[in-house]
Amino acid sequence: MSGIINFITNKKFINNSFKEYLRINFSFYRYFYIDEPLLFKNKLEKCFNELNIFGRIYISHEGINAQGDILKKFFNKMKYFISQLDPQLNNININIGIDNTSRSFSKLKIKIKKKIVSDGLKNNFFQKIYKKKYLHAKQVNKYLKKKNVIFFDIRNYYEYRIGHFKNSISTYTFTFRDQLKSLLNYINFYKNKKIVLYCTGGIRCEKAASLIYNKGYKKVYQIFGGIIGYINECKNNNIPIKFFGKNFVFDYRLREYISKKILSHCNQCLNKSDYYVNCMNSKCNLLFIQCISCSKKYKSFCSKKCFHIFHQSLL
Numbered sequence: 001m002s003g004i005i006n007f008i009t010n011k012k013f014i015n016n017s018f019k020e021y022l023r024i025n026f027s028f029y030r031y032f033y034i035d036e037p038l039l040f041k042n043k044l045e046k047c048f049n050e051l052n053i054f055g056r057i058y059i060s061h062e063g064i065n066a067q068g069d070i071l072k073k074f075f076n077k078m079k080y081f082i083s084q085l086d087p088q089l090n091n092i093n094i095n096i097g098i099d100n101t102s103r104s105f106s107k108l109k110i111k112i113k114k115k116i117v118s119d120g121l122k123n124n125f126f127q128k129i130y131k132k133k134y135l136h137a138k139q140v141n142k143y144l145k146k147k148n149v150i151f152f153d154i155r156n157y158y159e160y161r162i163g164h165f166k167n168s169i170s171t172y173t174f175t176f177r178d179q180l181k182s183l184l185n186y187i188n189f190y191k192n193k194k195i196v197l198y199c200t201g202g203i204r205c206e207k208a209a210s211l212i213y214n215k216g217y218k219k220v221y222q223i224f225g226g227i228i229g230y231i232n233e234c235k236n237n238n239i240p241i242k243f244f245g246k247n248f249v250f251d252y253r254l255r256e257y258i259s260k261k262i263l264s265h266c267n268q269c270l271n272k273s274d275y276y277v278n279c280m281n282s283k284c285n286l287l288f289i290q291c292i293s294c295s296k297k298y299k300s301f302c303s304k305k306c307f308h309i310f311h312q313s314l315l
Contacts, residue, residue, distance in 0.1 A: 021071065022071070022072045022100075023069045023070060023071055023072065023100070023103060024069065024070060024072050024075060024096060024097060024100045025067075025068070025069045025096070025097025025099070025100055025104045025251075025253075026066075026067070026068060026069065026070060026075070026078075026094055026095065026096060026097065027066060027067040027068075027094070027095045027097070027200075027201045027228065028064075028066050028082070028092055028093065028094040028095065028201075029063065029064060029065045029066065029116065029201065029202070029203040029206075030063050030064055030088060030089055030092055031062055031063040031116075031206060032062075032063050032086070032088035032089075033061060033062070033063075034059065034060070034061055034062075034063065034064070034086075035061075037059050037060060037061060037112045038112060040059055040064075040085070040086075041059050041110050041112055043085060044057065044059070044085065044110060045108070045110050047078075047081045048068075048078075048108055048110070049108065051070060051071075051074045051077060051078055051081075052070070052071060052074065053068050053069070053070045053074075053078065053108055054068055054069055054070075054103070054104075054105035054106060054107055054108050055067050055068020055069060055104075055105045055108055055109070056068070056105065056109050056111075056250075056251075057108075057109070057110045057111070058111055058112075058113045058116045059110065059111070059112050059113070059116070060112065060113045060114060060115050060116050062115055062116055063116050064089075064116060065116035065117060065203055067104070067105075067249075067250065067251065068104070068105055068108070069097075069103055069104045069105055079094060082094075093224075093225060093229070095201050095225050095226070095228040095229055095232070096228075096232060097228070097249075097256065098228060098231050098232065098247060098256040098257070098258065099253060099256040099257055102252070102253055103252065104249070104251035104252055104253055105251055105252065106252070116203070117176060117203055117204060117207060118175075118176060118177060119176055119177055119180055119207055120176075120177030120178075120180065120181070121177075121180065121207075121211075132206075132209070132222065133220065133221045133222065134221070134222055134223070134224040135196065135221050135222065135223050135224060136224055136233060137230050137233040137234045137237065137239045138237075138239060140196075140223055140230055140242070141239065141240060141242050143194070143196055143221075144165060144166070144167075144242055146194075148192075148193050148194060149193060149194045149195075149196060150169065150187075150190045150193045150194070150195055150196070151165050151167065151168035151169065151196045151197075151198065152168065152169050152171075152183070152186070152187065152195060152196070152197050152198075152208075153165070153168045153169065153170045153198060153199070154176075154179065154183075154197050154198065154199040154204045154205050154208045155170075155199050155200060155204070155248070156173065156174050156175065156176070156179070157170055157171075157172045157173060157174055158174065158248065158276070158287060159200070159248035161263070161264045161289070162245050162246045162248055162255060162263060162264045162274040162276070162289070163227075163243065163244060163245030163246045163247050163248065163255075163258060163259075163263060163274075164243070164244065164245065164263070165198070165242060165243055165244070166242065166244060168198075169186065171183055171186055176204055179208075180207070180208065180211060183208060183211070183212070184211075184212070184215060187212060187217065191217070193219070194219040194221065195212065195217060195219060195220050195221065196221045196222070196223065197209050197212075197220065197221070197222050197223075198222070198223040198226060198227060198230075199226050199227070200226050200227055200228060200247065200248070200249065201225065201226040201227075201228050201229070202222060202223070202224070202225055202226040202229065203226075205222045205223070205226065206222070209221075209222050227243060227247050228247070228256075230243065231243060231247070231258060241258065241259065243258055243259070244258075244259055244261045244263060245258065245259060245261055245262065245263040245264075245274060246258055246259075246274050248276070254276045255274065255275075255276065262274050264289055265289065266289055266290055266291040266293075266294055267288045267289050267290060267302070268290060268291075268294040268297075268298065268302075269291060269293065269294050271291050271293070272291075273289055273290065273291035273292075274289065275289060275290060275291065275292070275295075276288070276289055276290075277289075277290050277295070277300055279300070279301055279302040279303075279306050280299065280300045280301050280306070280307075280310060281301060281302075281306035281307075281309055281310045283309070284302060284306050284309075286302045286306075288302050290302075
């Protein structure tokens with residue numbers, strides 16, 4: 001009997017230890033004027049270091065853009081600190097990662113940038129009067145069925161490639177600044193339709209929606225919390241998930257699992273795959289999709305050429 005008691009006790013200890021060190025992935029943003037970005041950064045850095053937070057945070061006069069991971073036991077402390085840091089951050093929406101089974105960052109990086117999202121635009125058009133229209137999960141599913149609604153994916157094509165809403169449109173661009181340049185040409189064909197924009201967490205849609213709105217399009221909607229917000233709301237309320245594939249993320253994980261459906265193909269053999277890797281040749285560093293079979297065959301290089309260049313550099 002004592003052996004069983006010891007086993008149960010040890011099992012409880014292991015579970016408690018696991019919970020003690022469980023980290024969750026988070027992201028948040030807010031467009032608001034920060035008068036002294038350096039002072040703001042120093043306050044944030046001090047608290048985040050004390051809470052053992054890892055991540056990548058951008059701060060500028062236009063606001064804050066943050067992604068990171070934190071010990072679950074410190075999450076509420078972080079939320080409270082952020083709400084007290086500036087009145088504009090009170091009740092800020094913080095997205096919890098869809099996948100919290102693995103670490104996303106190895107250290108904390110906080111940088112002061114010209115803009116929290118690089119858009120290539122010279123003016124701050126998004127600060128003009130714009131009545132934001134957010135859709136929640138049930139509304140999203142309802143709008144996906146309507147013929148007078150068009151969904152635009154406000155992400156890079158490599159993100160769209162592994163996961164998206166059915167019949168949504170991509171501009172097939174690889175940077176946000178290029179996408180904003182081509183977006184107006186794409187939506188010009190849908191002037192009489194309702195336009196729904198979505199991205200990973202919502203930050204890119206804020207600027208894109210404002211740009212479209214200020215060009216005369218008034219029926220512009222955004223998905224609240226982006227893909228992450230939509231998936232979490234569906235899961236928490238037993239709402240059918242209509243997003244197919246995987247959600248690309250800009251950290252070590254590279255993707256979050258949403259559905260079994262594989263939408264993309266291996267760059268080398270063209271078999272179905274949605275595993276992104278960076279070419280092992282650091283001078284190339286190409287981000288590409290490679291299936292397990294080709295990963296073994298090409299040793300995680302994007303080509304035989306890169307494989308030979310890398311090994312020649314070791315001689």
